[in-house]
Amino acid sequence: MADPSTMVRLSTETSDQEGDPRSGPISMRFEDVSVTFNGRTAIRDVHFEVPRNKVTSLIGPSGSGKTTLLRAINRMHDLTKGAVVNGSIRLGETDIYKGGIPATLLRTRVGMVFQRPNPFPTMSIYDNVVSGLRFNGIHKKSVLEEAAESALIGAALWDSVSNRLKAHASTLSGGEQQRLCIARALAVEPEVLLMDEPTSSLDPISMRLIEELVSELKSRVTIVIVTHNMQQAARVSDLCAFFLMGNDRAGEQIEVAATKKLFSEPDDPRTLDYIQGRFG
Amino acid sequence: MTTGVVEGIPPDPILERREMVQRVARKTLDRRIVVSGAMIGLCGVALVLAVIPLFAILYSLVQKGIHWWSIDFFTKVPQFPSLIDPNDVGGISNAIVGSLVIDGIAALFAIPIGIVAGLFLAESESKLAGLLRTTAEIMTGLPSILLGIFAYQMIVIGFDQWGIKLPGIGFSGIAGSFAIGVLMIPVIMKASETALRGVPSTIREAGLALGARRGVVARKVVIPTALPGLITAVLLALSRAVGETAPILWVIGASTMVELNPKKEMASMPLQIFQSATSPYVALREEAWGIALFLVFVVLVINLGSRLFAAWLQRERR
Numbered sequence: 001m002a003d004p005s006t007m008v009r010l011s012t013e014t015s016d017q018e019g020d021p022r023s024g025p026i027s028m029r030f031e032d033v034s035v036t037f038n039g040r041t042a043i044r045d046v047h048f049e050v051p052r053n054k055v056t057s058l059i060g061p062s063g064s065g066k067t068t069l070l071r072a073i074n075r076m077h078d079l080t081k082g083a084v085v086n087g088s089i090r091l092g093e094t095d096i097y098k099g100g101i102p103a104t105l106l107r108t109r110v111g112m113v114f115q116r117p118n119p120f121p122t123m124s125i126y127d128n129v130v131s132g133l134r135f136n137g138i139h140k141k142s143v144l145e146e147a148a149e150s151a152l153i154g155a156a157l158w159d160s161v162s163n164r165l166k167a168h169a170s171t172l173s174g175g176e177q178q179r180l181c182i183a184r185a186l187a188v189e190p191e192v193l194l195m196d197e198p199t200s201s202l203d204p205i206s207m208r209l210i211e212e213l214v215s216e217l218k219s220r221v222t223i224v225i226v227t228h229n230m231q232q233a234a235r236v237s238d239l240c241a242f243f244l245m246g247n248d249r250a251g252e253q254i255e256v257a258a259t260k261k262l263f264s265e266p267d268d269p270r271t272l273d274y275i276q277g278r279f280g
Numbered sequence: 281m282t283t284g285v286v287e288g289i290p291p292d293p294i295l296e297r298r299e300m301v302q303r304v305a306r307k308t309l310d311r312r313i314v315v316s317g318a319m320i321g322l323c324g325v326a327l328v329l330a331v332i333p334l335f336a337i338l339y340s341l342v343q344k345g346i347h348w349w350s351i352d353f354f355t356k357v358p359q360f361p362s363l364i365d366p367n368d369v370g371g372i373s374n375a376i377v378g379s380l381v382i383d384g385i386a387a388l389f390a391i392p393i394g395i396v397a398g399l400f401l402a403e404s405e406s407k408l409a410g411l412l413r414t415t416a417e418i419m420t421g422l423p424s425i426l427l428g429i430f431a432y433q434m435i436v437i438g439f440d441q442w443g444i445k446l447p448g449i450g451f452s453g454i455a456g457s458f459a460i461g462v463l464m465i466p467v468i469m470k471a472s473e474t475a476l477r478g479v480p481s482t483i484r485e486a487g488l489a490l491g492a493r494r495g496v497v498a499r500k501v502v503i504p505t506a507l508p509g510l511i512t513a514v515l516l517a518l519s520r521a522v523g524e525t526a527p528i529l530w531v532i533g534a535s536t537m538v539e540l541n542p543k544k545e546m547a548s549m550p551l552q553i554f555q556s557a558t559s560p561y562v563a564l565r566e567e568a569w570g571i572a573l574f575l576v577f578v579v580l581v582i583n584l585g586s587r588l589f590a591a592w593l594q595r596e597r598r
Binding site for chain 2: 104105108109133138143146150188189190220
């Protein structure tokens with residue numbers, strides 16, 4: 001039973017940044033979400049909607065809980081002892097914590113790219129890309145090859161690696177490795193792709209390449225990206241969520257708005273202070 | 281943005297694949313849960329098999345040994361049972377003191393040598409370091425009785441027979457310390473190398489980048505950072521040494537008195553077990569269980585203590 005939302009044909013044109021990106025269909029909905037570690041709140045009061053096939057950026061200073069929120073979306077906190085996620089995060093109609101969906105299945109629908117490129121060191125480029133499919137029980141060669149090509153094309157890596165798919169992933173440069181990780185995440189065709197500061201360990205050219213990639217990929221997958229780089233958020237995202245650390249050192253949602261609006265005329269004075277570099 | 285299923289357009293391969301991946305992932309999930317459960321079960325079985333000997337040993341030691349523990353057991357010296365009281369075998373105070381002195385002296389020279397050599401292994405990329413590492417590895421694999429022979433030649437009988445003016449000092453505690461210490465050095469070396477290598481190179485580089493010399497970085501940054509690991513390394517080597525019997529078997533003699541002078545013949549706990557267990561008296565043979573239990577108790581205390589201390593140190597640092 002396919003989620004009805006996946007039956008929607010994907011738009012191939014890039015969405016315009018004019019107007020509110022939230023006017024279209026919704027991919028995810030946060031309702032009063034908070035995350036605590038051993039009783040200490042890391043982030044709270046998160047309530048907004050992630051538009052489908054758009055890029056949503058999470059920005060804010062260190063300690064404002066952006067990454068914590070991101071990792072709540074594919075239940076990476078399940079692996080952390082003492083971590084509790086409250087409130088509801090809905091993917092389509094499914095409550096990802098209370099809807100009875102196993103974490104492994106959720107993670108095929110919500111992919112993730114990490115801060116540092118983390119290709120599997122013992123696997124070839126090809127094996128890395130198809131690893132997610134294999135983990136989920138798909139072993140048919142033709143399917144794997146087709147998916148690998150599609151994912152590598154999607155990650156703008158096909159042209160440079162198509163003739164050395166059996167080479168080790170470690171032979172790639174840092175930027176290429178990160179795009180390999182994006183291809184690996186794409187190969188299972190997730191509905192949502194989470195990116196945790198994906199360019200923070202890369203050089204400016206690799207960073208640019210990945211930013212362009214993000215803008216292209218949103219026709220294929222809904223993207224949520226954490227970034228410390230406000231220019232990056234302004235360049236790649238349609239919707240922007242701003243977080244700050246409260247007095248009790250817990251992160252909280254301050255403002256969510258179309259990226260253009262948030263960077264030009266934010267409603268909250270604290271947002272203005274942050275984007276103008278007065279703190280953080 | 282187009283929404284809804286659009287008629288007349290060929291199916292989107294990406295959507296098809298997404299649907300297929302989720303369908304297969306769902307379909308295979310039960311099987312994957314069963315397989316992963318079975319694997320975890322296997323791990324559990326292996327774990328149980330691995331610890332059965334430990335608990336079996338502990339059980340029989342406690343069962344047969346605990347009733348020997350008494351004030352006399354810890355304070356008196358051994359004696360042969362008399363006809364009047366065939367169960368009066370004295371105590372093992374001589375062995376406890378002997379073990380303390382022998383292992384204490386061994387630790388005194390083995391710990392600094394082992395840690396400094398370990399530091400060299402961790403910090404140096406030279407051929408000499410490689411050679412030293414291989415040597416240490418071979419030494420940890422040596423049958424420990426060879427160290428007893430070595431100590432016997434070096435300390436007990438000396439080199440007079442070859443015309444070299446290096447007389448031995450005879451059966452003595454110091455000969456046992458020598459054998460035990462030589463046994464400990466490579467163990468401490470390897471374990472401290474591992475602990476010191478665990479210090480992230482970024483921290484080392486931070487020190488070097490401030491203009492500190494490598495020795496200073498090692499002393500002020502690397503060793504303090506690795507301290508919990510070093511302490512564990514030392515204590516684990518020590519707990520192994522406490523139970524070693526073969527190296528001291530024929531080098532410390534066998535004193536039945538409480539002896540504090542390491543140049544004289546001494547007793548030690550593992551040797552006492554050996555002697556009691558092979559004696560012709562039933563009571564002495566039974567008493568060996570009590571000594572063995574005490575030895576295991578000491579080893580456990582050192583092991584657990586080192587772990588707790590390292591964990592405490594780690595917590596203090598945060």
